[in-house]
Amino acid sequence: MALTQFTQTISPQQPATDKRGYDYDLVIVGGGIVGLTLAAALKDSGLNILLIEAKVTSASVAKGQAYAVHLLSALIYQGIGVWDKIVPHIAKYRHVRLSDADYPDVVEFDAADIGRNSPELGYVAEHQALLQPLQEFVQKCPNVNYLCPAEVVNTQHQPDIVAIDIKISEQIYTVRSKLLVAADGSRSPIRQAAGIKTHGWKYWQSCIVAFVKPEKPHNDTAYERFWPSGPFAILPLPGNRCRIVWTAPHEEAKALCALDDEQFLAELSRRYGDHMGKLELLGDRFVFQVQLMQSDRYVLPRLALVGDAAHNCHPVGGQGLNLGIRDAAALAQVIQTAHKKGEDIGKIQVLKRYERWRKLENLTILGFTDLLDRMFSNQILPLVAVRRLGLWLMQRVPVLKVFALKLMIGLKGRSPQLAQRF
Ligand SMILES: Cc1cc2nc3c(=O)[nH]c(=O)nc-3n(C[C@H](O)[C@H](O)[C@H](O)COP(=O)(O)OP(=O)(O)OC[C@H]3O[C@@H](n4cnc5c(N)ncnc54)[C@H](O)[C@@H]3O)c2cc1C
Numbered sequence: 001m002a003l004t005q006f007t008q009t010i011s012p013q014q015p016a017t018d019k020r021g022y023d024y025d026l027v028i029v030g031g032g033i034v035g036l037t038l039a040a041a042l043k044d045s046g047l048n049i050l051l052i053e054a055k056v057t058s059a060s061v062a063k064g065q066a067y068a069v070h071l072l073s074a075l076i077y078q079g080i081g082v083w084d085k086i087v088p089h090i091a092k093y094r095h096v097r098l099s100d101a102d103y104p105d106v107v108e109f110d111a112a113d114i115g116r117n118s119p120e121l122g123y124v125a126e127h128q129a130l131l132q133p134l135q136e137f138v139q140k141c142p143n144v145n146y147l148c149p150a151e152v153v154n155t156q157h158q159p160d161i162v163a164i165d166i167k168i169s170e171q172i173y174t175v176r177s178k179l180l181v182a183a184d185g186s187r188s189p190i191r192q193a194a195g196i197k198t199h200g201w202k203y204w205q206s207c208i209v210a211f212v213k214p215e216k217p218h219n220d221t222a223y224e225r226f227w228p229s230g231p232f233a234i235l236p237l238p239g240n241r242c243r244i245v246w247t248a249p250h251e252e253a254k255a256l257c258a259l260d261d262e263q264f265l266a267e268l269s270r271r272y273g274d275h276m277g278k279l280e281l282l283g284d285r286f287v288f289q290v291q292l293m294q295s296d297r298y299v300l301p302r303l304a305l306v307g308d309a310a311h312n313c314h315p316v317g318g319q320g321l322n323l324g325i326r327d328a329a330a331l332a333q334v335i336q337t338a339h340k341k342g343e344d345i346g347k348i349q350v351l352k353r354y355e356r357w358r359k360l361e362n363l364t365i366l367g368f369t370d371l372l373d374r375m376f377s378n379q380i381l382p383l384v385a386v387r388r389l390g391l392w393l394m395q396r397v398p399v400l401k402v403f404a405l406k407l408m409i410g411l412k413g414r415s416p417q418l419a420q421r422f
Contacts, residue, residue, distance in 0.1 A: 022161045024050045024145075025345060026335070027177040029152045029164075029190055031060065033127075034307030034324035035183030036134035040080045041332035041418060043141045047339055050175060051138060052166060053148040061128045061135075064286065065209070066243040068093075068222065068235055068318025069123040069130070071114075072410035072419055073325040079418030085133035090125040091236045095221040096405075100376065101228065103388055107395045109405050122409060124222070124235040124243060155180060155193060162302045162346075179346040181304050181331065183324075186293065188309035194300055200293035200312070205230045205377070206253035207315050208246040210285035211237070212268070215277030218242055224317070225271065226376030226387075231316040232271045241282060245315050246271065247290065247373070257287050290314055292370055298359050299351035304331055311362045314369045317408050323362050329416035330357050361413040368407065 026042070028035045031053025039051045053060065069090065077083040096109040111121045138144050153172065154165040162180040166173045182190035191198075218236040225232045230247030237243055246268070248256065256267055261281050269279055293312040298305050307324030334354040335345040343350055375387050394401045406412045 022176040022178055024048050024175060024177040025339070026050070026179045026181065027052065027162070027164050027175065028181045028183055030183035030185060030307075030309070031055075031135070031138075031146070031148055032183060032185060032307070033130050033134065033321060034328050035181070036131070036138055037076070037080070037325050038181060038183060038306060038328035038332055039138045039141065039144045039146075040082060040134055041076070041329055042336060043080070043137075043143065045143070045332070045336040045339060047143060047335070047345070049141075049144045050177070051144055051146050051148075052150050052152055053146075054151040056149045057135065061131055063127045063131075064283070065127040066211075066235065066237065067125055067127070067130070067321045068233075069125050070318075070322045070409040071118065071120070071122055072415065073322050074123060075419035076325055076329045076416060079329075079416075079420075080137070082133050082137045085137070086125065086130060087123075089129040089238070090123045091220070091238050092120040093122055093124060093220050093222040093236055094120055095219070096121060097221060097223050098225075098391065098394075099223075100226050100384075100388055100391055103391075105388065105391050105395060107391050107401065109401070113398075113402055113405055114409075114411065121405075122222070124237055126237065152184075152190070155190060157194075157300075157302055159301075160346075177302075177346075178344065179302055179304065179335070179351075181306060182309040183306050183328075184309050186291075186308040186312050188305065190303070191295060191305055191309050194303055196300070196305070197296040198293050199296065200291060203290040203292070203314060203373070204249055205247045205290055205373075206250050207288045207290050208244070208248065208253050208257060208285055209288065210244045210246070210268070211241055211282040212244060212272075213239075213241050213280040213282055215279070216275070218276060226372075227271060228377060228379050230377045231373065233316070233318070234272065235318070242276075244268065244272075245318075247315065247377075253287050257285055288315075292366055294359075294363055294366055298355040299348065301348045301351075302346040304351050304354060306331055310358075311366060313366045314373045316369050316372050319365050319369055319408070322410060323365060326410060326413070326416065327354075327358050327362075329418050330354055330414075333416050333418070357414060364413075365407075 025047040026049045028051045098107040150168045153167045156163040161176045223234040233245040235243040306327040331354045338350040
C-alpha cells in the first residue's frame with residue numbers, strides 16, 4: 001500500500017524535498033470520485049502525483065449514494081480506460097420521462113433523440129460501483145502515490161511551492177508541491193483556508209433518498225416528475241431496483257422520514273404511481289440538505305478547486321457529480337498540456353485556462369437546475385401555464401427537446417479530449 005512507500009520517503013525529522021525544492025508536481029486532497037478521476041486521468045502525464053484521502057477505504061466505499069451518470073462522463077471514463085471495470089456493475093437507462101405532477105403530457109427522451117450510436121441515454125451507478133474501480137485503477141498508476149487514510153491539516157502557499165501538512169496516525173508530515181488541487185467536497189477546508197468566497201443559497205427543500213424494488217420491471221427508464229413540493233426522480237438500478245430522489249420542503253421531508261415503513265411506502269407510492277406495481281422498501285432512507293453554491297474563483301496561484309469544492313447544485317437532473325467529473329477531465333487536460341510544453345503547472349496563467357473552461361459552463365447548469373426547481377415547485381397559475389406550455393412544446397418541437405436533453409447530459413459544452421477518443 002502506498003502508505004509504506006510514503007513513510008519511507010518522508011518523515012518529520014527528515015523531509016524528503018529534493019534538489020528541485022518540491023516532492024510532488026501535484027497533490028490532490030480528497031479521494032472521492034472527483035479526486036480519483038483527476039488522478040486517473042493523469043496516468044500518462046509524467047507528473048508525480050500524491051492523492052490524499054481522509055476516510056478509510058471501507059468507509060468511502062460504503063457511502064449509500066447513487067448517481068445518474070451522463071454519457072459524457074461515461075466517455076471520459078472510457079478515455080481513461082476504467083469504464084470496462086465500471087459498466088458491469090451499473091444500470092443503463094434508455095428512456096427518460098419528464099412530467100408535471102399528474103398533468104398527462106409527458107416529454108419522452110430516447111437515445112435516438114441525440115443521434116448517437118449508443119442505445120443508452122445514460123447510466124445509474126451506486127457510489128461503490130464508481131469508487132472501487134477508480135481506487136483500484138489509481139493504485140496501479142506508477143506515477144500516483146495514494147495515501148489513505150491521511151488528512152491534510154494545513155497548507156501554506158509560497159511563491160514557488162505549496163507546503164502541505166498531512167496527519168497520519170497522530171504524526172504530521174510536510175510535503176511540497178507545485179500545485180494543490182482541492183477535491184475535498186462541499187465544505188472544502190482547503191477552499192476556506194485559501195479565503196475563496198462562495199455565492200449561493202440553501203434551498204427551502206431537503207432531499208430524501210431511498211432504494212425500492214418494484215414488482216414490475218423498470219424497463220431501463222428514468223423518471224423526473226415535478227410535484228409542487230419539489231422534483232421526484234426514479235432512477236433504474238441493476239437487479240430491478242430503483243433509486244428515489246425525492247425533494248420536499250424541510251419540515252415535510254423530516255415528517256416523511258419519521259413515518260414507519262408502511263406509512264412511508266404509502267406516501268411514496270402516491271408520488272411514484274402504480275406503473276411498476278407494488279413497491280418494496282430496501283434499507284434505510286436518508287435526508288440530505290440541498291444547496292446551490294458557486295465559488296468566486298476556481299483557481300489561485302498553485303491552487304485549483306474541482307467538484308463539490310468548487311460548486312454544488314440542486315439534485316434535479318442528477319448534475320453535481322457529472323460536473324465534477326468534467327472538471328477533473330478539463331483540469332487534467334490543461335495541466336498535462338502545460339507540462340508537455342515545459343510550463344509551470346502551478347502558475348496562475350495555466351490554471352486560468354481551466355477556470356475559463358469550466359466556471360461559466362458550471363454556472364449555466366447551476367442556473368438551469370435552479371430554474372427548473374423554482375418553475376415547477378409551485379402552484380402559481382401563470383407559472384403552471386408557462387411550464388405546461390413548455391413541456392407541450394418540448395414534446396412537439398424536436399429542436400427544443402434535443403437542446404434541453406444535450407444541455408442536461410453535458411453534450412452542449414466543450415468536450416475534453418479524453419471523451420473525444422470514442
Ligand atoms: C441527494 C443527492 C443526490 C445526488 N444525486 C446526484 C446524481 O444523480 N448525479 C450526480 O451527478 N450528482 C448527484 N449528487 C451530487 C454528488 O453527490 C456530488 O456532486 C459528488 O458526490 C461530489 O463528489 P466530490 O468527489 O467532489 O466530493 P466528495 O464526494 O464530498 O469527496 C470529498 C472527499 O474529500 C475527502 N476529504 C475532505 N477533506 C479532506 C482532508 N482535509 N484531507 C483528506 N481528505 C479530505 C473526504 O473524505 C471525501 O472523501 C447528488 C447529491 C445529493 C445531495
